[in-house]
Amino acid sequence: MKKNILIIGGGPAGLEAAASLKHSGNNIILIEKSHQLGGHLARWDRLFPDGIRAREVLDKMIASLDGVNYFTDTDIAQINILDRSYSVILSNGISVLADAVLMATGFDLFDARKKEEYGYGIYDQVITNADLEDWFRTREDSRIDHPKRIGFVHCVGSRDEKSGCRACSKVCCATAVKQACEIKAEFPDAQVYCFYMDLRMFGKHYEDLYLKAQKEYGIRFIRGRVSEVAEQIDKTLQVKAEDTLSSKPLKVTLDLLVLMSGIRPSQNLEPVRKALQLAKDDDGFINERDAVYELQKTSMPGLFVAGAVTGPKTLPDTLAEARAAALQILSYLADNDKKPAK
Numbered sequence: 001m002k003k004n005i006l007i008i009g010g011g012p013a014g015l016e017a018a019a020s021l022k023h024s025g026n027n028i029i030l031i032e033k034s035h036q037l038g039g040h041l042a043r044w045d046r047l048f049p050d051g052i053r054a055r056e057v058l059d060k061m062i063a064s065l066d067g068v069n070y071f072t073d074t075d076i077a078q079i080n081i082l083d084r085s086y087s088v089i090l091s092n093g094i095s096v097l098a099d100a101v102l103m104a105t106g107f108d109l110f111d112a113r114k115k116e117e118y119g120y121g122i123y124d125q126v127i128t129n130a131d132l133e134d135w136f137r138t139r140e141d142s143r144i145d146h147p148k149r150i151g152f153v154h155c156v157g158s159r160d161e162k163s164g165c166r167a168c169s170k171v172c173c174a175t176a177v178k179q180a181c182e183i184k185a186e187f188p189d190a191q192v193y194c195f196y197m198d199l200r201m202f203g204k205h206y207e208d209l210y211l212k213a214q215k216e217y218g219i220r221f222i223r224g225r226v227s228e229v230a231e232q233i234d235k236t237l238q239v240k241a242e243d244t245l246s247s248k249p250l251k252v253t254l255d256l257l258v259l260m261s262g263i264r265p266s267q268n269l270e271p272v273r274k275a276l277q278l279a280k281d282d283d284g285f286i287n288e289r290d291a292v293y294e295l296q297k298t299s300m301p302g303l304f305v306a307g308a309v310t311g312p313k314t315l316p317d318t319l320a321e322a323r324a325a326a327l328q329i330l331s332y333l334a335d336n337d338k339k340p341a342k
């Protein structure tokens with residue numbers, strides 16, 4: 001019998017899971033809270049490590065949604081757990097009796113204004129990684145006007161107990177190195193600095209990107225946390241840091257400072273999480289059933305997770321999780337069919 005599978009979130013995880021499930025003979029319903037599909041991927045320009053265009057990847061994903069019922073501008077109004085299903089009322093008034101639910105609600109970007117010492121929202125010349133992606137995509141941002149000295153600050157709102165997140169956001173070292181190379185290619189006369197605590201370039205070809213940044217683009221990597229940013233009378237920024245390799249304090253004057261805002265749990269998720277009594281980890285992400293073998297399952301039967309809803313993920317990891325979740329949903333539904341009705 002045809003089953004209803006509800007996917008919450010139309011970002012990469014939700015889209016990939018929907019595409020993987022659409023030929024299963026079930027009714028796939030995907031809802032996206034915002035007015036467009038794609039989640040954060042819709043905001044990025046080129047992807048690390050090899051510079052592929054985010055739009056090309058997203059267009060392919062959206063094209064493969066053929067056969068899936070999807071609704072944008074739609075959220076969960078109410079969700080209740082029944083014996084072997086979930087009774088859901090959507091914000092567009094449609095009711096769904098879902099035999100399985102996939103939560104693919106993703107993440108929020110850390111609000112850089114909370115790190116006041118870096119001056120985001122105070123000084124014009126301080127922007128975030130997402131602002132820079134917007135500029136690469138649209139070329140519309142008057143703050144980026146032929147800068148001659150550009151700095152990138154790693155770990156903004158990540159690995160930082162004071163900001164409420166001890167975890168590493170995983171993607172921002174590679175994003176910083178990618179963006180540093182891109183901006184140097186755009187402004188070849190500029191000096192580009194990366195202020196980092198540790199460089200976490202763990203993925204395939206990431207090390208090549210790091211070597212290219214140093215050898216080909218001459219990016220200067222400074223190991224040290226930025227302690228203070230101040231705007232000077234001529235609108236340049238004075239950045240104070242400590243070079244922890246030489247143990248010397250450092251002052252650099254910059255025309256543009258880019259903050260690598262980290263990955264935080266999505267606030268949109270909270271009402272659903274509370275309604276379903278799902279446990280979260282210390283940083284506020286949803287807890288999987290275990291951290292090794294049952295990554296796509298939650299403590300609730302029939303309720304699955306994929307992508308950044310459980311913590312920072314790269315895109316390939318997100319897509320792999322979405323495909324794994326699709327398989328686990330089908331296996332769960334098949335097992336349920338074999339159980340006698342209560």
Ligand SMILES: Cc1cc2nc3c(=O)[nH]c(=O)nc-3n(C[C@H](O)[C@H](O)[C@H](O)COP(=O)(O)OP(=O)(O)OC[C@H]3O[C@@H](n4cnc5c(N)ncnc54)[C@H](O)[C@@H]3O)c2cc1C
Nearest residue numbers: 009011012013033039040047048106107268307308314315
């Ligand atoms: C600055 C930056 C650059 C990055 N660049 C790269 C890169 O170059 N390469 C790479 O591999 N990875 C990159 N990533 C990581 C990549 O963005 C993530 O892996 C990916 O976006 C995770 O997809 P997701 O679907 O889990 O979450 P998201 O992209 O956050 O999508 C979740 C979707 O769910 C929706 N949603 C949330 N709550 C609800 C609700 N209650 N009801 C309905 N819909 C809801 C949201 O509106 C959103 O559309 C980058 C990340 C950052 C922060």
Ligand code: SF4
Nearest residue numbers: 155158168169172173
């Ligand atoms: S990936 Fe790099 S910049 Fe991002 S939190 Fe981890 S160490 Fe910091």
